[in-house]
Amino acid sequence: MKKICILNGPRQSGKTTRLMQWAADKKNIDGIFQPVIEGKRFIYHISSKSLKLLEAHKQTSSDKIVSVGKFQFNKDVFEWAKNILDEALRNNFDWLIVDEVGPLELDGKGLEPVITKIINERESFPGKILFVVREDLLKNFLEHYNIEDDYELIRL
Numbered sequence: 001m002k003k004i005c006i007l008n009g010p011r012q013s014g015k016t017t018r019l020m021q022w023a024a025d026k027k028n029i030d031g032i033f034q035p036v037i038e039g040k041r042f043i044y045h046i047s048s049k050s051l052k053l054l055e056a057h058k059q060t061s062s063d064k065i066v067s068v069g070k071f072q073f074n075k076d077v078f079e080w081a082k083n084i085l086d087e088a089l090r091n092n093f094d095w096l097i098v099d100e101v102g103p104l105e106l107d108g109k110g111l112e113p114v115i116t117k118i119i120n121e122r123e124s125f126p127g128k129i130l131f132v133v134r135e136d137l138l139k140n141f142l143e144h145y146n147i148e149d150d151y152e153l154i155r156l
Contacts, residue, residue: 001150002122005130007099008138008153015132016099018156020044023097028127030088031097032081041071043081046097047088052077068104082114089118093127100132106144119145130154 009015016035023029023046033044034054041054056065056072064075088096098118104110115131122129133141142151 002125002129004119004122004147004151005128005154006138006141006151007130007132007156008135010135015134019097019099019130019132022156023095026095028093029095029097030084030091030093031095031099031130032084033097033099034132041073043077045081045084052080054078066104066109068102068107068109073104073110078110082111085111085114085118089114089121089125095127096125096129098129098131100134101141102134102137106137106140116145119147 007015007019016033020033020035023033030045030047032046035042035044042051043054044051054073054077056074065072066075066078067073085096085098096118098111098115101111101115105112105115118125118129131141142148
C-alpha cells in the first residue's frame with residue numbers, strides 16, 4: 001500500500017503555519033489549509049489562492065451549520081473544500097494536502113466522505129498525500145480509517 005504522510009503535533013502548535021511555509025515554494029501541489037486568522041478559522045485553497053471563512057456567522061441559517069464543541073462551522077464552505085479535494089484527487093499533483101482531519105471527520109461530518117475516498121483511492125493518485133492530524137487524535141485517525149502501518153509521520 002502507498003503510505004500516507006501525516007503531519008502531527010499538539011493543538012495550536014503551528015502545524016498549519018509550518019505547512020504553509022513549506023508549501024510556499026512547491027510547484028504542482030493542491031489541497032487545503034485551515035489557517036486561523038485573527039481568531040477565526042478559514043479554508044484556503046492552495047491552487048486558486050482562495051480563502052473562505054469556515055466559521056458560521058450570525059446570518060448563517062441553522063440548517064447550514066455543523067457544530068463541534070464550542071465551534072460552529074458553515075456546511076457550504078465544507079462542501080466547497082470537499083469539491084476541491086475530490087477534484088485534486090483526479091489530477092496529477094505531486095502533493096495533495098488535507099489540513100486537517102479532526103473530530104468532525106472522525107464523526108462522519110466536515111470533510112467526509114471525501115477523506116475516506118482519498119484514503120481508499122490513494123493507490124491511483126500519482127503524488128503524495130499529506131494529512132494534518134492533531135497529536136491527541138492520531139490513534140483514533142489511524143484506527144478509524146484502518147491505516148495501520150501505511151503511514152509515515154513527517155516533520156517540517
